[in-house]
Structure formats: C-alpha cells, structure tokens
Amino acid sequence: MAVITAVDTVDIRFPTSVSLDGSDAMNPDPDYSAAYLVMRTDAGDGLEGHGFVFTIGRGNDVQTAALQALAPYLIGEDVDTLLADMGATSQRLVGDSQLRWLGPEKGVMHMAIGAGLNALWDLRAKRAGQPLWLHLATLSPEEIVSLVDFRYLTDALTPDEALQILRAAEPGRAERIARLRDEGYPAYTTTPGWLGYSDEKLARLCREAVDDGFGQIKLKVGANLDDDIRRLRIARESVGGQIGIAIDANQRWDVPDAIAWVAALAEFDLAWVEEPTSPDDVLGHAAIARGVAPVPVATGEHAQNRVIFKQLLQAEAISVMQIDATRVGGVNENVANLLLAAKFGVRVCPHAGGVGLCETVQHLAMFDFVSVSATIDDRCIEYVDHLHEHFVTPTVVERGRYRAPEAPGTGAEMLSASMAGYAWRAAAA
Amino acid sequence: MAVITAVDTVDIRFPTSVSLDGSDAMNPDPDYSAAYLVMRTDAGDGLEGHGFVFTIGRGNDVQTAALQALAPYLIGEDVDTLLADMGATSQRLVGDSQLRWLGPEKGVMHMAIGAGLNALWDLRAKRAGQPLWLHLATLSPEEIVSLVDFRYLTDALTPDEALQILRAAEPGRAERIARLRDEGYPAYTTTPGWLGYSDEKLARLCREAVDDGFGQIKLKVGANLDDDIRRLRIARESVGGQIGIAIDANQRWDVPDAIAWVAALAEFDLAWVEEPTSPDDVLGHAAIARGVAPVPVATGEHAQNRVIFKQLLQAEAISVMQIDATRVGGVNENVANLLLAAKFGVRVCPHAGGVGLCETVQHLAMFDFVSVSATIDDRCIEYVDHLHEHFVTPTVVERGRYRAPEAPGTGAEMLSASMAGYAWRAAAA
Numbered sequence: 080m081a082v083i084t085a086v087d088t089v090d091i092r093f094p095t096s097v098s099l100d101g102s103d104a105m106n107p108d109p110d111y112s113a114a115y116l117v118m119r120t121d122a123g124d125g126l127e128g129h130g131f132v133f134t135i136g137r138g139n140d141v142q143t144a145a146l147q148a149l150a151p152y153l154i155g156e157d158v159d160t161l162l163a164d165m166g167a168t169s170q171r172l173v174g175d176s177q178l179r180w181l182g183p184e185k186g187v188m189h190m191a192i193g194a195g196l197n198a199l200w201d202l203r204a205k206r207a208g209q210p211l212w213l214h215l216a217t218l219s220p221e222e223i224v225s226l227v228d229f230r231y232l233t234d235a236l237t238p239d240e241a242l243q244i245l246r247a248a249e250p251g252r253a254e255r256i257a258r259l260r261d262e263g264y265p266a267y268t269t270t271p272g273w274l275g276y277s278d279e280k281l282a283r284l285c286r287e288a289v290d291d292g293f294g295q296i297k298l299k300v301g302a303n304l305d306d307d308i309r310r311l312r313i314a315r316e317s318v319g320g321q322i323g324i325a326i327d328a329n330q331r332w333d334v335p336d337a338i339a340w341v342a343a344l345a346e347f348d349l350a351w352v353e354e355p356t357s358p359d360d361v362l363g364h365a366a367i368a369r370g371v372a373p374v375p376v377a378t379g380e381h382a383q384n385r386v387i388f389k390q391l392l393q394a395e396a397i398s399v400m401q402i403d404a405t406r407v408g409g410v411n412e413n414v415a416n417l418l419l420a421a422k423f424g425v426r427v428c429p430h431a432g433g434v435g436l437c438e439t440v441q442h443l444a445m446f447d448f449v450s451v452s453a454t455i456d457d458r459c460i461e462y463v464d465h466l467h468e469h470f471v472t473p474t475v476v477e478r479g480r481y482r483a484p485e486a487p488g489t490g491a492e493m494l495s496a497s498m499a500g501y502a503w504r505a506a507a508a
Numbered sequence: 509m510a511v512i513t514a515v516d517t518v519d520i521r522f523p524t525s526v527s528l529d530g531s532d533a534m535n536p537d538p539d540y541s542a543a544y545l546v547m548r549t550d551a552g553d554g555l556e557g558h559g560f561v562f563t564i565g566r567g568n569d570v571q572t573a574a575l576q577a578l579a580p581y582l583i584g585e586d587v588d589t590l591l592a593d594m595g596a597t598s599q600r601l602v603g604d605s606q607l608r609w610l611g612p613e614k615g616v617m618h619m620a621i622g623a624g625l626n627a628l629w630d631l632r633a634k635r636a637g638q639p640l641w642l643h644l645a646t647l648s649p650e651e652i653v654s655l656v657d658f659r660y661l662t663d664a665l666t667p668d669e670a671l672q673i674l675r676a677a678e679p680g681r682a683e684r685i686a687r688l689r690d691e692g693y694p695a696y697t698t699t700p701g702w703l704g705y706s707d708e709k710l711a712r713l714c715r716e717a718v719d720d721g722f723g724q725i726k727l728k729v730g731a732n733l734d735d736d737i738r739r740l741r742i743a744r745e746s747v748g749g750q751i752g753i754a755i756d757a758n759q760r761w762d763v764p765d766a767i768a769w770v771a772a773l774a775e776f777d778l779a780w781v782e783e784p785t786s787p788d789d790v791l792g793h794a795a796i797a798r799g800v801a802p803v804p805v806a807t808g809e810h811a812q813n814r815v816i817f818k819q820l821l822q823a824e825a826i827s828v829m830q831i832d833a834t835r836v837g838g839v840n841e842n843v844a845n846l847l848l849a850a851k852f853g854v855r856v857c858p859h860a861g862g863v864g865l866c867e868t869v870q871h872l873a874m875f876d877f878v879s880v881s882a883t884i885d886d887r888c889i890e891y892v893d894h895l896h897e898h899f900v901t902p903t904v905v906e907r908g909r910y911r912a913p914e915a916p917g918t919g920a921e922m923l924s925a926s927m928a929g930y931a932w933r934a935a936a937a
Binding site: 105106107108109110134135136137138140141142144145148175176177178179180181182183184185186187188189190191230231232233234330333334335356357358359360361362363366381383384386387389390393394 | 534535536537538539563564565566567569570571573574577604605606607608609610611612613614615616617618619620659660661662663759762763764765785786787788789790791792795810812813815816818819822823
C-alpha cells in the first residue's frame with residue numbers, strides 16, 4: 080500500500096509580455112504562467128503526478144493557493160484506491176459541497192480540482208507505462224463511462240447513449256492507434272497571428288507556416304477593423320488560397336458587433352471565427368452563428384464546464400468545439416465534453432498554446448480519435464511554438480502534424496530547472 | 509488627498525454545521541464563512557471600507573487569498589479618484605486582463621473583485637453619511653448608468669434603454685423613500701425549512717413564522733421525494749392556506765427530474781421552485797420553466813455574472829430573479845442585473861441568509877424599489893435569523909418586513925470582536 084505524501088505547489092511565471100507573444104484584443108500583455116502541482120507518494124517507484132493550471136500572470140498566486148487547498152483531500156490517501164476509480168475520485172473532489180460553493184464548478188477552484196485530477200491521471204498513466212492518450216484509448220466503453228459525472232447532462236446525453244457512442248467506435252481502435260503512430264494528428268498554427276506583431280513579422284511567419292506544412296493558420300482580430308482587414312490581406316497573400324485562415328476575437332465583441340465585424344471580413348474565406356463574445360453567452364453565440372453563417376463559430380477555451388458545452392451544442396451555437404486541458408475539471412470532465420461533441424456531431428479542435436497546453440491537450444484529441452468520434456476529418460489541434468523547451472517530453476510537431484507521444488504520463492511534467500528558474504514564489508503544502 | 513493604506517483580510521468561519529443550520533440537498537453541513545476585507549486610508553476621518561465574500565467553509569482560505577491579490581491594485585491609490593468614478597474603478601479591476609483569465613468574470617477571483625468594490629462602496633456611502641440604498645437612490649439616471657459595464661449586454665439592454673428605465677422611475681422617488689422608511693420592505697423566511705431539521709422543529713418554526721408576520725416561507729427539498737411530500741404537508745398544515753410556500757432544490761436535479769419532482773408536489777400550491785438545476789444551465793431552466801408552469805422558476809444566488817442573468821431573461825427561464833450581494837462583481841454588476849430585470853419585467857427577490865447577506869442585499873432591493881423598478885409588488889427579500897448579532901448594524905426585520913437601514917454604509921461591517929473570535933486564520937496584505 081502506498082499513500083500520497085506531498086502535494087507541492089509552485090507559482091511559475093514566464094515573462095512573455097516582453098515580446099508580445101500571446102497578445103490579443105483582450106489580453107495585450109500576458110505573462111504565460113502555470114500554477115503547478117507535484118504529487119509524491121511513498122511507493123518507492125520514483126513516480127510523481129504532475130498537473131497545472133495555465134494562467135497569464137497576475138493571480139497565479141491565487142490559483143496556486145487553490146491547489147494548496149487540495150492537500151487535505153489527498154495527503155495520506157491510498158494511491159491505488161484513488162487511481163482505481165477515477166470517476167469516484169473526481170466526484171469526491173468536484174462534489175465537495177464546501178469547495179463547490181466557490182464556483183460552483185467554475186473558475187479558480189474548479190480549475191485547481193482539474194489540475195489535481197490531472198496529476199492523478201499523470202501518475203496513473205506513468206504507472207501503466209503508457210502515454211495518457213493510449214491509456215484512455217485502451218479502456219473499455221464501460222470504464223470510460225464510469226469516469227463521467229452525468230449530473231446536468233442527461234437531458235442531452237445519458238450514460239446509455241455514451242456507451243453506445245463508445246461501443247460504435249470500438250471496431251477499428253487498433254487501426255486508428257497505428258495510424259496515429261504513423262501519421263500523427265493535424266495541427267494548425269497561431270504563431271503568425273498575435274496582435275502585437277508587425278506586418279513584416281506577420282508575413283514572414285505566414286510564409287514559414289506554409290513551409291512548415293501547416294494547413295491552417297489563425298489570426299487574432301477585434302481591436303481595429305481596418306487593421307484586421309490589412310492583416311488578413313497580408314496573411315491571405317502570404318499563405319495563398321489553399322491554406323485555411325481562422326480568426327480569433329478573444330471575447331472582444333457584443334453580439335451585434337460580432338455579426339457586423341465578421342461580415343466585413345467575408346472576402347477572406349474564414350475557416351472559423353473564434354470566441355466572438357463572452358464564453359458564458361450561449362444564446363449570444365447562437366445568434367452570432369446564425370448571423371455569420373456559413374462562417375463556422377468556434378469556442379471553448381474559456382467554457383467553464385460540461386454544462387456550458389452541453390448548451391452550446393443544444394443551441395447549435397458552435398460548429399467547432401475547442402476543449403482546453405486546464406480550464407475544466409480535468410481529464411474526467413473533458414471526456415464528458417468529447418462525448419457531448421460526438422453525440423451532437425460537432426468536431427473538436429482543441430485550444431492549445433500557452434504553456435504546456437500543447438503537451439497535454441494532444442492526448443485528449445488522440446483519445447477522441449481512437450475511442451470516441453473515431454474520426455480525424457476536418458480536425459486539428461492548435462499549435463504555438465513557445466515554451467516547449469521547459470517540458471520533459473515536449474510536443475513534437477512535424478510537417479504540420481502532432482506526433483503521437485509515447486512517453487508515459489500526460490505530458491505535463493516540467494523540467495525541474497525550469498520550475499526553479501521561473502518560480503515566482505514557491506510554497507509547499 | 510487621501511490614499512488607501514491597507515487592505516487587511518480575515519478568514520472568518522462560524523461552526524454552523526454543528527446545528528445543521530443551512531443544511532440542504534446539496535450542502536449537508538455548511539460552516540457559514542466570510543472571506544473578509546477591511547480597507548483603510550490615511551484620511552484621518554476614521555472611516556473604513558468593509559466588504560466580504562460569503563462561503564460555506566473549506567476554501568474560504570482560497571477566497572481570502574484572492575482578496576489579498578487586490579492589494580496591489582488599491583494600496584497607494586487616491587481615494588477620491590477611486591470613489592468619484594466607481595464605473596471606471598470597477599472596469600479597472602474587473603477588466604484587468606491577467607486577473608480576468610482566472611474566470612473570466614466568475615468564481616473566486618470575480619467574487620473577490622466584487623468584495624473589493626463593495627468595500628469601496630461602503631467607504632463611499634459612509635463618507636456621504638448615507639446608507640447605501642439611499643446613496644444609490646439619490647444618484648441621477650446618468651450617474652447610475654455610468655456604473656454599469658454594458659459589455660455583452662447590448663443585445664438585450666443598451667445604455668439608452670437603461671437611461672429610459674431610470675428616467676421613467678424618477679417621478680415618485682421621494683414618496684417611495686418615505687414609504688420604505690415608513691413600512692419597510694417585505695421579507696420571507698427560510699428559517700423553518702432547512703433539510704436537517706426534525707418534523708417537530710419544522711412545524712414549530714412554521715407556526716412561529718406566521719406569528720412573526722411573514723407572508724411566505726421556503727423549504728429545502730430534493731433529497732427524497734417522500735420526505736418532501738411529508739414536510740410540505742406539515743408546512744402547509746402549519747401555516748394555513750394564506751401563506752406562500754416556496755421550495756428550493758439547491759441545484760439537485762437534472763432537467764427531466766426537476767419537471768417530474770415538481771409535478772409530484774403540485775398539490776401544495778408552490779410560490780416558486782428555486783435552483784432546480786445547475787445555475788449555469790440557461791436552456792435547462794427554460795425547459796423546466798415550460799415543464800412546471802404555472803409554478804414560477806426562481807434562480808440567481810449562484811448566477812455568476814450579468815451575462816447569465818441576461819440569458820435567463822432572454823430565454824424566459826425565470827419568473828423570479830434572485831440576486832446575491834457577494835456572488836457577482838459587487839454593487840456595480842448588481843445594478844446591471846436590476847436594470848436587466850426591469851427591462852424584461854421580471855421581479856427581483858434577493859437571496860439572503862448565510863452570514864451578512866441580509867445586511868447587504870437589502871440595500872440593493874430598496875434601491876431597486878426607489879429608482880429602478882419602482883415597484884414592490886410580489887417582491888420580498890429572503891430572511892434567515894442567523895448570525896446577525898455579529899454585525900455593527902444588524903438587519904432589523906419586524907412583522908415580516910425589513911426595516912430600511914439608516915446607518916451609513918453597506919451594512920457589511922462586522923464587529924471586531926466577532927472577527928477576532930471566529931478568525932480561522934488572519935492575514936494582512
């Protein structure tokens with residue numbers, strides 16, 4: 080028997096605002112940060128569980144304090160029991176009535192619980208000697224269903240319906256695993272499109288994206304319409320007619336503004352418009368989707384939980400679901416989100432970038448391909464080529480595709496030198 | 509010129525779980541708590557700004573850490589400048605891009621910002637020598653509109669429409685102020701209905717509620733249908749046919765369950781069904797509202813911000829809007845919520861109870877009566893007779909009505925002896 084002996088936390092901040100990497104219409108000067116958690120046990124196997132919440136700087140201390148609040152729920156607990164029934168473990172943390180009041184199931188406390196669950200998943204996958212995507216992909220449909228909290232979902236998705244989706248995807252799992260290992264998973268790149276970049280840098284990075292084999296790029300928009308038109312023209316001229324160009328407003332608009340603004344950009348044949356308005360505004364997204372059709376609407380990186388995703392799907396508000404690895408209640412809630420997308424037939428193109436989001440979310444997309452949606456058509460994972468050097472098993476993107484990771488775990492583990500070097504303030508629970 | 513010199517915080521917890529006060533189907537054993545903030549200045553006038561976030565125990569340390577994160581935004585700032593334009597002050601805090609990432613505009617960080625703004629309102633009202641409700645009620649329509657962040661609202665409510673609502677309510681302000689001072693504001697009581705109470709205690713408290721002059725009581729439901737039927741029968745027999753009985757499920761149900769459960773309680777002539785499902789589920793509430801009509805649906809104590817309220821109104825999902833004094837972005841966002849309710853013609857019956865919620869939310873309801881909706885018909889503020897003794901100016905409810913407070917400030921100020929006596933852990937920023 081082994082128990083959890085420590086839940087150590089670190090407030091890690093990278094000074095990305097200096098170079099305006101990551102700048103957009105709502106976030107002019109982010110400092111990419113991670114409220115980071117390391118779970119240790121007395122198993123003597125040398126394995127640790129790593130998890131984190133991505134933030135953009137100030138407030139990362141608050142997020143780290145929320146991680147510390149998990150320690151009493153974890154320290155001294157039997158590791159095998161926690162890992163053997165991750166559905167029950169998730170319910171125990173997410174369902175704690177006193178912690179739940181702080182959301183419920185949203186914001187700082189919910190993201191912290193998600194990071195705690197993800198650290199447990201990291202430990203479980205390492206113990207199994209598998210990368211998370213493969214570990215999840217080899218579970219039975221019943222085991223996968225047992226991970227999901229169906230509370231608030233049953234008007235859209237029942238456990239039986241989820242089971243049917245997963246059983247329908249069982250044939251061909253082995254072939255899809257082999258295909259992933261052979262071909263990887265398509266990526267698109269946001270590297271060229273940050274709002275703070277000059278026109279020259281934009282054009283150069285667009286050409287590089289094409290040379291690097293990406294089939295789609297994304298530009299930040301929403302600060303100034305004339306600038307957006309000029310930048311989209313530069314991008315379209317730089318990438319040619321065969322490459323998709325998505326735009327991302329990062330919640331900048333009200334509903335009427337979004338519809339008018341996107342109409343003014345119609346000539347650029349947009350792959351999608353992302354986060355046109357508040358991520359809480361299901362009805363607003365639905366109105367925008369009707370107003371900008373046939374341009375697809377995408378959102379999800381700030382969707383707080385499965386209840387928001389359920390409604391976005393019910394209201395036909397999105398054509399592209401963008402799950403995020405650290406915004407919701409961990410792997411468990413993202414499994415629910417993937418099942419919802421499959422039920423409604425909406426494609427999933429995960430949000431990534433930041434710090435560590437590429438490393439972690441790729442596992443969810445690959446699991447989805449093998450065991451849930453069973454398709455890769457029209458799908459792609461966001462990619463930004465920043466900060467990967469800080470991870471033990473950094474994402475590998477080649478010729479515009481994520482290579483399937485083979486290292487055990489979730490990909491979250493950061494190099495200890497990076498943790499120490501960018502620790503803004505360290506604290507141990 | 510005076511500046512803010514300190515933002516002191518206290519983690520205050522009352523051991524209410526011992527007596528099962530506050531027990532419901534989702535929160536079996538709450539410890540009513542306050543993440544508390546005191547703002548001090550060098551003005552030499554002895555005035556402090558007090559604000560807090562209500563929580564139910566564990567995690568109150570995380571909420572307190574979020575209050576501490578406000579200190580760098582406030583300490584050293586000119587008090588007159590901050591207080592003179594509370595719209596700009598609100599935008600500066602709510603709109604800080606790095607803090608905003610932690611929500612956005614929801615959960616721990618948003619509630620902390622709300623508490624910071626409420627502490628500034630407390631200071632402003634004290635400086636004016638007015639209770640908050642009167643202070644707000646004597647602002648011009650233009651000044652009131654300037655408090656509101658209309659971002660994400662303009663598809664439902666524009667600044668011009670808000671101005672029209674407020675101007676229409678200008679005639680009669682003085683009469684309504686006099687009427688409030690004379691008659692107070694109607695209250696309903698949740699004191700009898702906690703789930704942990706015995707049948708005998710329920711019956712006794714129901715009779716006492718009638719004797720005390722309340723026109724409506726509320727019972728917690730949702731754990732067991734047979735128990736609910738038995739308890740509602742006891743309550744109806746105890747209060748007679750003239751007293752309203754509302755029920756509160758505290759988010760216990762999925763959509764189909766809610767409709768079936770409420771149908772099984774139809775014989776009891778329910779005043780409303782409250783929080784039938786997830787507070788995030790706008791479409792779910794709308795489906796429930798259609799399914800349980802004519803029983804009114806109420807929600808709001810966990811509605812995270814104005815964007816959720818906007819949608820609940822747009823979708824005709826609620827007939828009763830239950831604002832909460834500490835869940836959203838402070839007085840400013842609650843002014844937006846009151847304006848939305850007025851625009852859609854939905855009555856506001858604020859959530860209270862907890863600790864300090866009665867003391868603070870009464871000001872918003874009274875301001876609404878004087879200057880926004882201009883009506884008191886069918887409206888009432890929740891009342892629970894717990895923990896008022898800890899406040900400097902405790903709520904006074906007589907013959908089932910809140911007496912209009914006359915003490916300057918928001919009502920949030922707790923006795924220093926109570927702060928010290930129930931401090932779980934104190935920290936100064």
